[in-house]
Amino acid sequence: MKEKSTILIVDDSELNRTVLADILGDEYNFIEAENGARAIELLRTHTDIDLILLDMVMPEMNGFDVLIAMNNNRQIEDIPVVMISAENGIEHIERAYDLGVTDYISRPFDCMVVRRRVVNALILAAKQKRLMRLAAEQIYEKEKISDLMINIFSHIVEFRNGESGPHVLHIRTITEVLLNRLVQKTDRYSLTQEDIQLISSASALHDIGKVSIPDEIINKPGKLTKEEFEIMKSHTTVGADILHDLPFSNEEPLLKTAYEIARWHHERYDGRGYPDGLTGEEIPIAAQVVSVADVYDALTSVRCYKSAYDHETALRMIVNGECGTFNPLLLECLLDASLQIRERLLEANEGYTHSTARTQQLSTEMLLKQATPQVGRSIQALETERIKTEFFAKQSCGIQFDYDTATRTISVTDHTDTLPFTSRLYDAADTEKFTIFSKDDLNRLENALSATTRDAPDVSMPITLRFPEVGWEHEYMLAARALWSSDAKPRYLGAVGQFREPQTDIMLPEMQLPDSGAVTGRQLADSMQSMSRIFDVVRLVDPQRGELLQLNTDGTFSDRVLPCFPMWNHGKRCSRCISRRCMEEKTRMSKLELTDECAYQLISRYLVVDGRECVLELGSRLSDSVWVTSGGRQFRLDASHGEDFYLDPVTGAYGRRYLEDQQPELEKAEALAVIDIDNLKEINDEYGHLAGDAVLRHVANVILSRVNIADTLVRYGGDEFVLLLSHIPPEKFRSILERIRGAVYTTEIPQYENIHPTVSIGGVYQAHPLVEAIRRADKLMYWAKQKRNDVQT
Template identity: 45%
Template sequence: MEMKQKIMIVDDAEINRQILMAILGDKYEYVQAGNGCQAVHLLQHDLTIDLILLDINMPEMNGFQVLERMNKFHWIDEIPVIIISSEEKRDVIERAYIFGAEDYIRRPFDSFIVCRRVQNILNLYANQKRLKQMVSDQIYEKEENNNLMIGILSHVVEFRNSESGEHILHIRMVTERLLRRLIQKTDQYQLSESDIAMITTAAALHDIGKINVPESILNKPGKLTQEEFEIIKTHTTIGADIIDQMISKSEKPLLRIAWEICRWHHERWDGHGYPDGLIGEQIPISAQVVALADVYDALISKRCYKNAYDHETAMDMIMSGECGAFNPLLLKCLYEISPELRMAVQGNMGEEAYRQEADRLAAEIMKKKSTPCSDRAQCMLESMQEQLEFFASLNGGIQFEYDHVSRLANIVNWNEPPQYRYSVMNVANQNCFKHLSQKDFHRLKDALDVTTPENREFSMSIMLPQGNDYEWCELRMHSLWSELSPDHYIGAVGQLIKPQHVTPELPLLDGLSEGENADGKNIRVAFEQLKQIFDIVRLVDPAHNAVMEIDDKGVLRQTGQHCAAFWENGGNCANCISTRALSQKTMLNKLEFTRRDMYYVVAKYLCINGTPCVLEMLSKMNEGRWIDANGTRFLLDKSRGENRELFSDALTGAYSRRYFETYLMHMEGMECVEIIDVDHFKQVNDTYGHLAGDVVLRDIAAAIQSCIRSTDILIRYGGDEFLLLFPKMSEKHMLEKNEKIKKAVESIVFTEYPDFHVTVSIGGVCGVHPIMEAIHQADKLMYENKRTL
């Protein structure tokens, strides 16, 4: 049965949605959204929409804002949009087309026009998709045929030479990885993606000249005579001549590169190679890279005249110069991709990890009773979509993809220049985690171990070295699972972001223009809204260390105050993100301290009536809007439509159990975890009543709060049980803190009930992860402490 095309109707008036569905009839499948926010949310989880009918004037997010999001994530390239609106102003219609709308239909609806325009747009996009697929299929088929012919030709040479059938695959693999590492280190050779593809393909033909060398020489098990070696050397010029005859008929870049590789892949950096004795950069980079790849694979592969060397021995022989002289920069590249090559030797070249993966795929095929060709492609697309959705929700920082089979992590550091941005690490190598403490490494491993196909994401704060100091970084992870075998873990994607690079989602800020024509009066209105979220909102000119203000007429002027005076540091800020936000014309975040308090600072560049400045928004950390005491801040409360009361225990003022359960994963980095229980609390309730019990709990919570830091977290975990979390504290200091808490509780005087005194039992652990295990152990220790009373 033919599948129906899917149309999303986005309109805040249900009657309009019903009218459109009635006009279009039942030949389409419909998805409805009552506003722009709902539409964007639906698109984030389902991009199989064939057409969107979009209203302009809607609450929460209007049609233009939806189009902005669709342009930002490139959805507009795949999903056509028809605007449906009663607006008749020309500038509104023009704006809709500028934002990417395909058509504009005015209300009241004409059923004939609606049906024809919807069908025309759907047909147009369906034809475009079909044509794209046809072109893609043709290109893919042509590339596959080219690779197949090159593979056949190269395998003929391998067959005559009695080499491993994988020799060509290895040469191409090592060549590509060397080239990719090379372009990260230098732009000296000006290699494009097309160049890399052509060199990698042409590398398969490097020994084509051996087709004219006698097999008795090629396969001789002993040492060659000088005469035999001279004959072997001719394969370079013979191969070049074969390619040269093809060049005379077709001047293609691939043939030119193949000619260079065939003739010069035995040249050496010091001039002692053959056939022409080229020196240094006289050798084309294509031939240099293939020469190094050829030597590496020759060492690790079994030949008729030798056994295979292991990876480490082969690397030592090449790096020490035993196998000839090579470009020092290429040797550095080879050394840096050594972890990848080791895994390739242990994996692609026949070891257990890849065999296990092959077995797993075979088992999945057997379960499905048929070869899942289309399923496999679909699952690959879904996996890529899952990764893209994860990365699309993030911004900048260091991103990585981890493959559990190969144990390799592909890392992209967006803070680095392009030539240094990409790298690959072998997680089996301990040096991969040299910047990560053992404690954080085990926390990360434990957190990954408890992910499931249903709960794939978590985040935590970790400490990383920064020069001679350390700084907190936010790590977000998303585990990946096989769709064909749901319980099979296949890897993870993640991102590491420094706190001051994390940009919270503040819908209010979307309305603050960063252009040259921001109006001062509009900024004043936004100020009043932002003051409902932040403790301090101000404008500064960091270039002149001045605090600014906007008068009633919307004019920006200096107040005479020094912008750094708030921080009580007696001078300019050492790491002023407002200065950076001004110079980069962006928004940055950081943590900053006064002598008494810690603040979360958001600095956003603005240009008001042509004058550049920075909007600073500050929130005090100890007022309860911080849900991750590890040094990062999960912005909640009014900016997200949430209230502190949702996560606060009304009686004690501590955090509630709901807060703990909602943000459990953000607490995984806690160094110390304690359980505090009120002794004989039932007797208090039975003797004096529940009102007295409430007084006791309230005063005990206040006593505990008086002993802890603003970065520590106190949670009312049960009726008379408290959970206390310390982000950074030694066991010695934790025990000292426990004694302080016990004395503070014992010294409480209940004026309403002067006849009784209370005590608490405490159990705590340090360095135990995950947090639920830490709570379990702390609870056991608390009961042991209680039994000593």
Template identity: 40%
Template sequence: MLKVRPKLKVLIVDDSELNREMLGSMLGNEYEILEAENGAQAVEILREHISDLSLILLDVQMPQMDGLEVLIRMNQSHWIDSIPVVMISSETAPKFIERAYDLGATDYIARPYNTMIVRRRVANVILSFAKQRQLMEIITQQISKKEKDNRLMLSILSHIVEFRNGESGLHVLHINIITELLLRQLMLKTDCNKMTYEDITMISMASALHDIGKIAIPEEILNKPGRLTAEEFQIMQGHSMAGAEILMDLPIDRNEPLLRTAYEICRWHHERYDGSGYPDGLKGDAIPLSAQVVALADVYDALTSERCYKPAYSHDTAMKMIFDGQCGVFHPLLLECLRDIGDTLVQELLAPNTLETENAPKETSHITEQLQRYGLGATERLLQQRSYEQQRFRFLSDKTEEIFFNYSVESSILSFNKYGAERFNIESDLFHPLENEKLPKCADSNILDRILEKVQTATPLQPDFQVDVPLAVDQEIHWFRCLGHVIWTNENRKRHAGVLGKLINIDEKYIPATNSSVAAAKPSIESLINGIHAKKETDYCSISGIEARILLQYLKTVFDVVRLVDASQNCQVDINESGVPQYSDFHCYDIWNKDERCENCISAKCMSNKGSLTKFEFIDQNIYHVRATYVEVDGYPYSLEIIDQITEKTLLGGHGKDEIIKYITAYNHKLYVDILTGIYNRRYYEEQLRDMYHISAVAMLDMDHFKSINDTYGHPAGDRALRQVAVAIKNCVRKADYVVRFGGDEFLIVFREIPFHMLPKKLEAIRSCVKNVTLLDYPQLQFSISIGGVYGPGKTSDLMNAADTLLYQAKREKAGVRIECLASDSLMNRKGNENETI
């Protein structure tokens, strides 16, 4: 039977159900349609279908997360490299279109839609990406085959050259390896030679011909077991000139780079840096670099290999003889390179013969990298990444009995060191680990998802993470502590390239759990409590799902209410018997009989600060003490809320609840509320807001010409103006936002969550409200305000400093409102900062 070709999947992201249905009907039955009503849903679908999506049709204006934010997420996770995105929107302003293209959108279709245009553009984009991937695959396969053939010919040539002097051919292969290692190290140490990867490949290949002149040496001299006579040694020295002459007699253009390099090596690889070599007695840099490198490689391998006239010396002995000058004088920089690669050299030469295999496709990797620079795609980086990761972790293979792993974000390769692979009974390199059938045998699929989530939320300033995970070893569950470090690129716009990790067995800290569907481990309650308080390693508590369930059960026997809260979703989280978090059907603020998020949500603050906070909540005549502490459960951030009712019997003595409530309210008001304007004061910013992370935006506001109001009408008029302006500002923002009198006539607004496209509208609305403020006793007074706004996300203090700078630019230029969108990994992939003046 003929196999039915599966339909290509297209994801349509639009907050309008009508628009989604219309676009789906336009595409007809040719595609399998997936739908998302906002950006957040789109990101979740992307995580699940990243490998089989062919195209995304993405709206710009949407609630929760707009289309531009989806593009930002796709850039952060590098999904934009492999999935084309066509923007669909009624928004035709050039700034939106330009921003979409800057973030990697392939096309932009404006409403109203034309069925034929939509179908044709979708088909063209999908076809273009398919041809691009196919071209890359063809080129990569051809290069790989060419390299394999070249290495096979090199191996054959090696055996032919060494056949007459009774050697196995490994000498030529070793020279190739040592030469390449020396040249690569030299390239790292200095750029004065302007060497390229092509030069390294050519010199390494030409090194195979360094002793081709030995064909002209009589066999009785070539294989003489004892010391050569002076006459015999003179004949042996003639092999360098003989090899050079053989090459010059070839019917090939003498200017051919490979032939010219091979000639230099053949003729001068026995020259020495001090001029004591042969055949021409060249000295210093008069000796071509190619010949100098091969000379050093030749000496090292001759010392460490067995010959008919000598045994093999150890690596250390050979290094000592070379550095003592017993084998002649070499370039000091090359000797430094030899010392640097000493350990790697031993491992490389002890490894099996790999020249005729595809284990180290260096040429393929380099050419693939060049093709990528011209925009030919990013999905074929596997060869380059594999070679890189193998070299990086090889030194761990035979030197430790600890488990190390490496995960590459771009290529999706999970690599283990030798001990780790043997322990888990899996291959050292797992391509696309989430799809690899062998990985689920040792790790549940969500374990790797959690580690990847940690990678994506890391920053260059906080690259480390920790999480405890259950893994199967010999079909038994063991608990491991996963310590990870995210690797970042060295580009101006840093992005994570992978993660290094270590797994530490922590079974001894656990007691086997009973009545559990998994053979998990049960921690002692003492160790959990100590872990909450100690905070030694990470300044916060990181526990597993099983641990969290046990901890919650224990704490509920002591306190009135104990719960996990995800403040980002305003949800309470329960832990089932298997240790898996499950979101409940009601909001976290329902417990306080509220219809919306708490204005003073300490769980949100402690999740942002990764710390602990306390507050009092009042329901009717009852007082509750609430403590929130940042915890991570299997790598996911939550707030652990402990709630206890304060009773008259235990705490209030004879004062009564009313007195305590009045006292607490008055104390907080005196401490954090500005006495003149009634909004938060500078102290509230310093103690509660300054160190909060993941803030969407911050705005600094300053009244124009306020000093002249005080000077002309007096300070009472100025005070009334400040009060009225503060009221106008506060009436324009939501309860979840913070308005602070920062000092004098300066105000600060902290927007915890606000879409990017709403920020300019909100700030302009504030400016308009302030303009409409009037004072009954001073009807002639007119007010205006200058604003500097910064869109993150980021830390409050960082955004405030940037907003303050923009505020004074706006005042100096009389621009009214100036907004800057920070270009960072946490925001978007942009060419630079964007300033917008309203």
């Protein structure tokens, strides 16, 4: 059965609204508004309106005011509007069309004319949307064939060259990331998304001229002689000649760009490159970007004449001018996007292929140049719907979340029969009526989403859903994806997401414990006795003092006090005690706790027992092994692994896997710092890797000795740490980092008294999401490294 279209009738006369509804009949659903202000309110709360019949002269807001508001919210490009008015002056009609109406009907009107024009407007809108889908599919197929041919040819070149297969993909990936960052920083080069796609595709042909270089030179394992290097340099001009002599027009955009890249990707900004010694902006921007990408990939890849440098060393060499001089703006882009480049290349190495998302951006850009305003908005709507569909396809059915920034409306749809309703729309701008989130949760969510980028759109954080009208609330983990426009300068549009139970959560049975957490000792003693039949561990602790508390049979506290940490085979207080965090935040948390013998699923709940603050711990012993999710894959974790699963074996700090798996929990950190050892490579070269490992342990120990037990240290890369700080006032943040920096240099290393390492530190305070905080701190750290032994915040 065909679904009815919904029509909004806006007219201050109830009689006129009734007449229009009667004329159109039962084929449509109708919503009525008695004035313009009510119409705008309905547009914010109803997402299913297909067409608007709009009167011109009304109280509060007239028809023109409604059209202006719809233009400001870009709704006019989404919803066709037919204006019906007794005002027949040419200036009124002309203004209505200028403001975006689809049609204008003068009163008095013929009933058949109204019906026919409404049908035509709805059909036109549907056909335009279908046209956009077809155009996007055709362009995708065309581009896919072109990409395939380019990749086949470029891989032939790389196969003969002896370089790694992913080299071409690396160059395209890095080029695309740098260009997208470049257009965000400046409009100097007037690059569109079509240009970025074109340059990225053409970059695959940068070394096409190497087909002419003899095998004994191109694959020589040692340093080239002067004569051999001159022959190698000729691949730039040979490649340009090959492309120039193809039987196609030299003005073909792809060939023209490929020619510029092939000939000039070894030019340098100071004129010391080859083959033509171009300087500065004489070098086409496409060639400039590919030259940076080519140098980075050459440094970080194994070649027949060299081993690979790590990511940080490669960046340092490029920024310091060890590989020639580059456009300073591109160096800034390289540092800005360093984390994204590293992540995108990891994806590429796992078989990442060119996605249809970029094709959708290209088709949008091309069609927008020639389409009507209605078409442009329709394409954006299609792109948004594609992202939503892709996101929800990767999630199991649950409680879905949809947020629109233009109207600040939040839609919640329940597919689990958990909530008191199936679907509901909320107005986040109405602070009195918006109660589904707390004000703090809403602010955290909006700040985290607005801090995302089009290339890094995902956010994950705990959110409490609340329905005070029925006395219901529950804490969920919200996994959300920000929606960005496909413009050259992307605009943040909103988000989609899903509320899920926390991954490590175990649902408590009904134990008669009040939600407030306030109980008497007698009540708790009875509940703990019942819980002991279900859980393997049931105990009461004071995590602030590190004490195990015991209740007498009458519910009073026993005078016998023991330490709480031996339970987990720890000789000292736990480094990441969730019970301590529960007490600090007065909440309930869950995690996987590992001992030498087995693994426990642990729940900690804050309680006030007869006025005394404490935490109830409930633990369920898992089987000999348990499946855990890490990096998108599942691992079977034996109990014998213990914390080795997450700990870095050299430093004792957490490894990067911990940062990735515990990201939702770590998002709560107040501050974050990236700490890099300045001279580790020199120490390894001069004293050996045992000395280098001692330096790594020394730096980790110094950091851990100067932060709180609730803080987290992660070894992020070869010589790089990420420090996450909880509950730290902003005025103390920099001083802590300065103390760490000074202590690393002044504290002696046993057996290596002659070694004095230094660190460079970049820190950010209250930056979210975590990936954005790391990116910003990473950039600050690189600026600190220009001075060495420095702190930048």
